Amino acid sequence: MSALILTLKQLPLGRLDLSPLMPALVSGDISELAALPLQIATQKIPLGELFSVSGSDASQIVLQGDLSRVDGIGAAMQSGSLNVEGNVGAYLGTGLLGGEIHVQGDVGHFAGVAMRKGTIRIKGNAGDYLGGILPGAMQGMAGGQIIVLGDVGERCGDRMRRGAILIGGKVGDYAGSRMLAGTIAAFGGAGKHAGYGMRRGTLMIRGEIHLDATFADCGEHILPITNLLFRSWVKLGSPFGDAAGKSSPVHRFMGDRGADGKGEILLFK
Numbered sequence: 001m002s003a004l005i006l007t008l009k010q011l012p013l014g015r016l017d018l019s020p021l022m023p024a025l026v027s028g029d030i031s032e033l034a035a036l037p038l039q040i041a042t043q044k045i046p047l048g049e050l051f052s053v054s055g056s057d058a059s060q061i062v063l064q065g066d067l068s069r070v071d072g073i074g075a076a077m078q079s080g081s082l083n084v085e086g087n088v089g090a091y092l093g094t095g096l097l098g099g100e101i102h103v104q105g106d107v108g109h110f111a112g113v114a115m116r117k118g119t120i121r122i123k124g125n126a127g128d129y130l131g132g133i134l135p136g137a138m139q140g141m142a143g144g145q146i147i148v149l150g151d152v153g154e155r156c157g158d159r160m161r162r163g164a165i166l167i168g169g170k171v172g173d174y175a176g177s178r179m180l181a182g183t184i185a186a187f188g189g190a191g192k193h194a195g196y197g198m199r200r201g202t203l204m205i206r207g208e209i210h211l212d213a214t215f216a217d218c219g220e221h222i223l224p225i226t227n228l229l230f231r232s233w234v235k236l237g238s239p240f241g242d243a244a245g246k247s248s249p250v251h252r253f254m255g256d257r258g259a260d261g262k263g264e265i266l267l268f269k
Contacts (some may be wrong), residue, residue, distance in 0.1 A: 002055040004030070009050060009067030015089065016050065019072030025058045026078065061086075071108070074101045077118065085252070090127070093120045094134070096144060109153065115163070123174040125150035131165045131184075132158035134241045139164070139180060147236060154191070157184045162203065168239050176203045179263060183229075187239040198256050198263035204229075206243075206268050215255035216266060222249050226266065243268065 004025075024036050047053075048208065055062075059080035059142025063073065071089040074082050078097045087105035096115035101213065103120075114134050124164035126148050132155055132229050133140035139161040151169035158174070160182045167184070171203040173191035176184050178196035204226070230266030234241035251267040 002057060003060035003062050004055045004058050005062045005064065006051040006053055008048075008063075008067060008070070009052060011066045012040050012050065013216055014069070016040050016070045017072050018070050019091070020095065021047075021073075022075060022077045025061075030056050030058060058120055068108075074120075077101065087124070093118070101212070112141055112144075112146045112165075115141050115146075118144045118173070120144070120146045122146070122148045122150070125169070126152045128153035128155050129158055130156045131163070132156070132232065141182065142171075147240075151188065152186075154229070157182065157201075161217035166233065166236065167194055167239055170207070171205075176201060176263070179203075180258075185229075185240075187242075195256055195263055195265050197259050199260040200262045202263070203265045204250075204268060205265065209267065210264075211253060211265065212256070214258045215253040216257060216261075218252040220249040220251050222247055223266070226250055226268065 005167050036047040037044040038047055045253045061082045063084045065094045068087045069089055073088050076095040077099050079099045082101045085105045086108050090108035090110050092107050092111040093101050093115055094113050096118045098118045100119045103122045106124035107122050107126045110129045111126050113133045130152050131141035131146050139186045140159040142161040142162050143163045146165045149168040152167050152171045154172040154174050155177055156171050157165055157179055159178045161180045164183045167186040169188040171186040171190045173193055174196050175190050175194045176198050179201040181201045183202045185204040187206045190205045190209045192210045195203050230244040234244045248269055253265040255261055
């Protein structure tokens with residue numbers, strides 16, 4: 001079987017919600033996919049009027065076209081692979097339960113929120129609340145891995161509970177805000193108020209950072225766990241594996257002392 005390819009015919013005038021796609025593929029028939037109703041503003045339009053569909057292997061999905069106004073791509077995905085050839089809108093991979101999502105361009109806000117398993121790889125930049133929390137929920141990302149080669153916006157990993165977010169560029173203000181556990185690593189520096197309100201977890205930052213006074217300076221240390229992490233990231237390529245094999249010390253800060261104060265920020269070279 002050949003991969004299931006969906007090509008957007010033209011850029012929609014409003015925001016298109018593609019979140020019903022993955023549940024429909026699990027419970028429905030590929031031959032009925034064209035009739036799947038999709039929401040644009042106050043209208044519901046059949047998928048077949050918006051996308052041309054070819055192929056039949058739902059475990060390998062390819063999305064093509066200008067998807068910058070298409071939200072909810074890969075929401076509730078459980079297995080397989082999803083390759084997006086371009087930019088996408090908000091809520092990519094919401095509630096991801098497994099499989100891999102690859103995006104060749106930039107991604108909007110709220111990517112990977114409430115994800116539990118699986119991997120999201122973003123070749124470009126990502127917006128605010130990457131791996132963050134849905135409105136009304138108690139925790140954000142609770143497992144899996146997000147890899148971004150570019151920069152990331154504000155509130156990355158807000159109320160993150162588990163998993164790892166690796167950022168090749170800079171992460172914006174309030175990275176790891178209200179973090180409960182997990183690991184966020186940024187290889188291009190961080191904005192203001194990193195770790196604001198974090199209770200536990202680890203922020204690893206290389207480059208410029210502005211630390212709040214609620215973090216205690218614990219000095220420099222050589223931590224075996226950081227070397228193990230860098231070695232595990234070698235297969236991801238530069239910059240993630242660049243520090244592998246080095247035993248350079250990291251500068252450790254503990255906080256946020258305005259919360260539980262058991263989180264840590266590790267500055268490395």
